[in-house]
Amino acid sequence: MSDLVFVGFPTEQKAEEVRQRVLALQREYLIELGDAVVVVKDANGQIKLNQLVNLTAAGAASGALWGTLVGLIFMMPLAGTALGAASGALSGYFTDVGINDQFMKDAAAALQPGTAGLFLLIRKVTADKVLADLRGIGGTLISTSFDETKEARLREALAAVCDSAPATPPAPATGA
Template sequence: MSNLVVVGFPKAEEAEAVRKELVSIQQEHLIALEDAVVVENDADGQVHLRQAVNLTAAGALGGGFWGTLVGLLFLNPLLGAAVGAGVGAASGAMSDLGINDTFMRELGETLPAGSAALCLLVRDATPDRVIERLRSHAPHARLIRTSLSHVDEDRLREMLSKASQQAEALRLA
């Protein structure tokens, strides 16, 4: 089962930097992410979702491939590719895989203007090693919401607090 973890940041750039670092950490098998979305409430109060995977583009690419294949069978590959890409893009745009977009938009509306949150759907992780790697971002991060048990959530808050204190001590040294 996956767990939802939402961490707030004062600026969208920090949330993006953490997401990029998490992608690197994922390649080292310290965390397995199903979804990672930066939710930004810009200075004008508009909510933007920066998703890691563009489902519309992915659907169009897959649909185009299958459409071409079907088109070859019926001797009209260009028409098949066009129809397949259109159907694939439409199905990709209507898909809501991962974290619910409505939830993220509602969350974004509660954020202060100019700030952001990083919404993560975590399948598996080694929390202490991940937090250690993200220590430089910890002074600005705050845990907003999780689907973890109370014990695990408290443990994560404690780890974030320790990482924040260590990062602050390094900055002052």
């Protein structure tokens, strides 16, 4: 069973930075993601999804390859490439993998204009290590499918002050 987490951030750069951090945790096998999407709400209220994989481009490339091969059989490789790329791009455009795009756009309506959010579809997680790594990253937990205890721990980790912050210098000593 997967869990869905939606965290809001003040900027697109911060949301992308956190996504890269979570992807690094995935490379360390501490978390397994089904999807990680940065959503941006611009100043005009338009919502843009930054997916990990551009399925339209991948479909076009795959279609062009297969179209070329089929075109070679019929002695029309250029026509096969063009038709394959077009059909691949079209199929990639209509394919939705991971989190439903319309759901993300509807949920992102809660964001303030000029801000961003990060959707994470989490399949498996080593919660204590991931929360420790994400401690103090900031952000606001907007929505989650976690139970109350996990959600509270995530809120606490997001809001926690990072331990690596420099300590406040001591007040200067006054001599008598």
